[in-house]
Amino acid sequence: MQASPRELLVKMFEAAIESAQPGHCIPPHLPAPGAGRTIVIGAGKASAAMAQALEKSWAGPLSGLVVTRYGYAVPCERIEIVEAAHPVPDQAGLDAAQRIMSLVSGLHADDTVICLISGGGSSLLPLPLEGITLEDKQHVNRALLASGATIGEMNTVRRHLSAIKGGRLAAACHPARVVTLLISDVPGDQPCDIASGPTVGDPSTCADALAIVRRYGIALPPAVREVLESGRGESVKPGDPSLSRCETRMIATPQMALEAAAAVAREAGVTPYILGNAIEGEARDLGKAMAGIARQVAEYGQPFAKPCVMLSGGETTVTVRGQGRGGRNVEFLLALGLSLEGRAGIHALAGDTDGVDGQEEIAGAVLAPDTLERAWGLGIKPADSLQDNDGHGFFGALGDSVVTGPTLTNVNDFRAVLVLE
Template structure:
């Protein structure tokens, strides 16, 4: 490693490489299916769905049509596939109306037709169709409660699958008898298709009772109509073995591991050893920060379990149980906890960010910490521990000038964390 290496610049190059590795123009073309004898209808939802649609248009040899739903500000111009923008992470009326139109497009298809479904992270909020008897307001209330609960993404999506007319395999069932091929950009730990956008085109082995157990576990307050749907079993999803899903294919075209490997190559090119700790780390963001601080300190002080200089990489999706009133996100909460755990240890820098460019509800991807992060904060009159307690890490890093902003990245393979130990 060169002694004049700029840690900030290196960490940002690694983050940019991770994002570039998961771009649709690179990932979609190798996975396109053979043309059908009938029509090709493209549908989808997620923060990357518009970019995915553009990649399909650019590489599909024949006629096609379709509609996909993406987050506000994430649209990409397409000629034959309509792009609709809607709200994330709390669904809105635009997403509701667009989802109804998606269902209408697939209802009249025949066995010679093919539905190409493009799904990425964010699809749970964007593909929004409450079950009969529920309202948009019910779904919004549930989403807000879930985001504050501390539940894992898998647990959140279990509940969502049992309250939706399209999730949990219901969208694929609506396409019957047409064949469905689903291309997924994974943003969930373990890359389970049932959890990516709550699995609109795959069978769901979980039940309403499973969803209720999660509600009880976290003390989640539910609207009366929502609780009735779960307790009555009326929200049961499409189960494995359902004949309407026979012959369907699901292909993961990009995942967190791919992004981590791209970042690792950047670090190796700079002469550093790289250790990928995992692509599916979960848990409370501040707890993960404490654990990784301990590992980084052991590397720095003892040369265990790795010798320095090196980079520790990880991905996955942490959670935040919101108890304060600040502006937070799971990546910046992780970083602030990491900084407190490191307590100014020399030679350790880190970057954490969401590969979609949005951490929490802020148009900020994440932030960077340096050995002097805490000292600079105290000089500005900031109290790092108090900011962490108030879930106010975005404001903390903005005050230091250490936020990382990318703008819409048009992809989403979850969180990226890099710790450089020199």
């Protein structure tokens, strides 16, 4: 292996991100033009880049509107790009959602709607059901983000408070043909969980949403509770006639990203092992577990021989107890490092492929055998940083943050634990 451990880890992370770039993924999956109008809509961190890639490959007329995260817009000529807030929604997202619903009203059977959906779309399309305010949605979003709920659980609640998610956007497009192109950022690649499924049927119910709220002790605004308890927030179910002309195409997934990273490792003479693309759970618990496996590899060559890299994806959770700057990937790394106790030959990188870990404009960080020692030398107590949910503060002070800027895609978290001779 000629590259340094850090260089190899960063190169694998970059390959994972590159594999999910819309310029590669969009052209092979575009539908043939229909007899009527072609309208492009969408939401997500990758939606603007997806729209740009579509424009470059589409010869005929089209128009439309997509909403992306602040800082993620790219220039388009025929499709309007607007920006809004993520992960807590704002008025700009609400306005964009209302405009998208207006764009698809009154369509005909010979019209085609191409819907570009990627991770982050839930927050970027905050169109509340009647009686619920944007402030109510913001309150629920913040509570969910801090609760430790999985992304699937969060999106189950969101689908039942929305006038656009849970299949409602597709129902508004009927009778037009709807082709949804998805970049998955969720464990299991379930279409109803990507941006809370605006164009696909939702098998979950208001009762399911209420059970999640109770499970995590989330206090709901009265209007939100009324929508769930009355059943007024019920979503569009699979098999509904309004979804009969809808088609979904998965164009990039966490598994594809991990396979791209694995190819980089092989080229460097390091054997890759993909442990899973949909790993969930508390970030710090996963860090401890991965440390145990890495130690077994380093000391006994089990279950894998050195040199190797263990790759995984998915979306962990952080139950916020401290006042730190957060980040589930850096929380994973900090717990991993504490459990490894500076074990020689073990390096790691964890980051979000969208370039934003938590609410920071930082993708993640790298961990080395000397990380704890360097922190102690600066007077930083790693255990205190973990207790305070301050992974970003910890790795930032060491100069070990990984900052990519907006990647214009999102296939969830990337973790690589490298065990060398």
